[in-house]
Structures are given as C-alpha cells and as structure tokens.
Amino acid sequence: MSNLAIQIKTERPRIEELLAPYRDVIGDDYAGYRNHVFRTVTYAMHFLDGDLDVETTVETAMAYHDIGLWTDRELAYLEPSEAVVVADNEKHGWGLDPDLLREIIHWHHKVYRYRGAHERVIEACRKADWIDASMGWIRKGMSRSNVAAVEAAFPNEGFHKSLLRLAKDYGGSTLIGGIRVTRGIVKW
Incomplete structure (x- = not known):
C-alpha cells in the first residue's frame, strides 16, 4: 500500500479545531x-x-503528540502531551479511548x-512520525514520491528549526537540549 499514490486531505477540520485553543501557546511555531x-x-x-474507523483517533493523537513542548515547556514532552490529550478528551466528551490516545x-x-x-494504529503513527521527523530520510516503506507530495502539500514552515531552537531554549x-530530548522521548 505504501507505494500507491497517497491520498492527501488538505482540509481536516478536526485538526484545526483541536489545535485552535493552543494557537497562542504554540505562537510563532504554529x-x-x-x-x-x-x-x-x-x-x-x-x-x-484510509480506515475511517480510526481516523478521528489518529487525528486527535497526532494533533497532541508533541504539544507538551509548548504547553509544559518540557523537553521530555511525551507524558505532558499524553496528559493534555486525555484531559481534553474527558473535558470535551469526545469518547475516544484514552489508553489508545496515550x-x-x-x-x-x-x-x-x-x-x-492496538499495534496496527500505534505502528502506523510511529512510522508516520519517523518519516516526518527525519524529513523523509527514513521512509518506513513510503515511496519518495509520496513523501514529496505530502511535503509539497504541507510545507515545513520552519518546524524542524523550531525543534532545534526549543532544545536550545529549554536545555x-x-x-544539552538534544541529549535531554533523546533521553526523554526515545523508546527502544
């Protein structure tokens, strides 16, 4: 499947709604x-x-997956990000599986x-983040043309530079920040 042409949805209202309350906290990195x-x-x-049964969960988890960098100003941001998504899931009554989000x-x-x-969903999200975090150097079976199409649809907008800046600012x-990030978020 990963070599077939990728479906790119340029409009995802749920992601926009989920991120909107955090726009000011994320600031220039938004x-x-x-x-x-x-x-x-x-x-x-x-x-x-394209499994629509898990799309809402994937959109929600990925909207929050790094948010602790900004909400908690923390380089070990996994647990803070997990806490924010679980709290918002409860607060807004989304009814999503909090364990799966976490x-x-x-x-x-x-x-x-x-x-x-939940291996299928967790593994898909894990591979997706590795592709993007590595700017396509690690592709996890995704074709170069699909990576290029996704990157063209959603430009970087300085995302990777902001990660380096945050590592320096917080660390x-x-x-030192890079070491703290690696120790705080990388799992084997």
Whole structure:
C-alpha cells in the first residue's frame, strides 16, 4: 500500500479545531507544528489504508503528540502531551479511548517496531512520525514520491528549526537540549 499514490486531505477540520485553543501557546511555531500534524496524519492514514474507523483517533493523537513542548515547556514532552490529550478528551466528551490516545503518543518515537495492543494504529503513527521527523530520510516503506507530495502539500514552515531552537531554549544549549530530548522521548 505504501507505494500507491497517497491520498492527501488538505482540509481536516478536526485538526484545526483541536489545535485552535493552543494557537497562542504554540505562537510563532504554529504553522510549522500544524503542517507537521497534517503530514503525520496523512502518512499514518496511508499506512492504515484510509480506515475511517480510526481516523478521528489518529487525528486527535497526532494533533497532541508533541504539544507538551509548548504547553509544559518540557523537553521530555511525551507524558505532558499524553496528559493534555486525555484531559481534553474527558473535558470535551469526545469518547475516544484514552489508553489508545496515550499509547500512540507514548510510543511515537520508538526506534523499533511497536508490538502489543492496538499495534496496527500505534505502528502506523510511529512510522508516520519517523518519516516526518527525519524529513523523509527514513521512509518506513513510503515511496519518495509520496513523501514529496505530502511535503509539497504541507510545507515545513520552519518546524524542524523550531525543534532545534526549543532544545536550545529549554536545555541551555542545542547539545544539552538534544541529549535531554533523546533521553526523554526515545523508546527502544
């Protein structure tokens, strides 16, 4: 499936609604983060063969997957991001499985394949984030043409530069921040 032409939805109202309350907190990084979310959702849904039964969950988890960087100003942002999505799920009555939302976020930086409950969805989101975090250097079976099409639809808008800036700002230096990020978010 990953070599078939990718379906790109340039409008995802749910993502826009989920991110809107955090626009001021994310600030100048908003356009970059928004497009990162759109890219990761696009890749994940491609790996999931466009399964509409999980689309709302994927959109929600990926909208929140890095949000702790801004809400908690924390380099070890997985647990803060998990807490924000679970709280909003409860507060707004979305009725999504809080464990699945938490697990998608918790495992999205796992280096090796995820195995366990909800493997299909978690693994699709994990692979999607690796593709985008590596700017297509790591493709997890996704074709170069699909990566290029997604990147053209949702430009980077400085997203990866903002990650380096945040590592420096929160960690005291890019090197120390990078080490803290790696220790705080990478799972084996």
